[in-house]
Amino acid sequence: MATSEYDDHIAVTEVPTGDPTARTFDARLDAGWVVGGGVNGGYLLSTMGNAVRATVPGKPDPISVTAYYLSASTPGPARITTTVKRDGGSVATVAAELWQSEQSRLTALATYGDLSALPDGVETTAEEPDLPPRDRCVPNSMAPDDVKRLAPMMERFDMLFHPDHIGWAVGEPSGRGVISAWFRLKHGREPDPISLLTIVDLLPPVTFDLGRPGWAPTLELTAHVRARPAEGWLKVRHATRNVAGGMFEEDCEVWDSAGRLVAQSRQLARLPRS
């Protein structure tokens, strides 16, 4: 397995408890994933996802992962606890919780299995994001320094925005509620099912495109990993259809270089204060 900056950041170390169904892991949340008021929620999901994977041998891949975010995480040590709810047949379901200094940061449920054992058939009406060639997209490296200071995580990946979906960066949001971009992790770290749990939460909140910039805290996020991603650049799209009650749903799709929809997620988030 390739090691990389990313793999180091999401690494977990088991703390022996003697109980095979209730396990404990140590992690170190890297300051490189700070964004706005906390640590990126997708990065937390992959770190926890590593602990879940270690809990159910033979079922290496997230199929469905749900997190409820309880408090803002900070860089530094974290503890992850996992409890097997059911492990039978082709999938296992696990409850997991991420703790910092006795405070629960997020509580989660996850079903894991082996994506490579699933049938190949695909019937989809979902449409791949229509992105211009990468050299005509707008790289996140062009972000102003103050933005990079607010979101050091932007140094962890290359994100090339659809030029029609970046108007908000110059005060001209489209109002459509859609943001899409090419994506890859730094240092050639290829996508895999665990990293997709990070990638579904990395684009700016789609509310930027609605003229509501600012941090949008996630209440709940569920990611479905639908296939093992091929190597290469990914296409990622965020969209929302319903802003109501001070909240919005944000749907994310991740498409791989083979043109396959490899992850679908939906989160419920609070509107940024404006």
Add this chain to the structure above:
Amino acid sequence: MATSEYDDHIAVTEVPTGDPTARTFDARLDAGWVVGGGVNGGYLLSTMGNAVRATVPGKPDPISVTAYYLSASTPGPARITTTVKRDGGSVATVAAELWQSEQSRLTALATYGDLSALPDGVETTAEEPDLPPRDRCVPNSMAPDDVKRLAPMMERFDMLFHPDHIGWAVGEPSGRGVISAWFRLKHGREPDPISLLTIVDLLPPVTFDLGRPGWAPTLELTAHVRARPAEGWLKVRHATRNVAGGMFEEDCEVWDSAGRLVAQSRQLARLPRS
């Protein structure tokens, strides 16, 4: 609060444990909600949702509820356990599990609050289902007797299908992967946030419209209740965009008589064996 057949079926009775943060409730799963191989998953969600509501006084409404289904439920006694994960500010997050004879049927996470305390503003691009007048739709009462025997739950509600979305019933599925219908519970039981947790899982699996009839077991379902529903008939729509790996995602929207999108859900389910 109106009592009705439905309210009796989802009723829970607390079993005192002395621990305010870990509670236990008894329920009786009614045979009237049987469908195919088990008890309807949305009905289970509302029954559990009643126990969650009783666990967090002052936060009566589900805002986000996620269930992972572990084994098929059967009519009869069930026990629900709830544990408060966080209760602070305007929302509380609770873990809940539904048990029958020492077997966990489903494990869940839920965030509750007070929907009537949320701001009124709505900006939506979501489109209300375009349903013909009810007298031109196809009522579930027309279902053949063998279907009614397989799905006694159809006696619990009136469901008037869009005539263009019912071809599967006569062996002519549209292949679009969309089913929509007018909906109301029997005996004039008006919709409320708890009943929406049932309603998001009551239409036939959208795979019927793809020519794949049969029971589609849910792995995971998350429902977001976006507003308190107005009285009257609801419009409900199921759609899927990605059938892959032997699974499909099913999105449900529920719109109320005031034309408001009151619930959005997504589930990941296994394709029916065919």
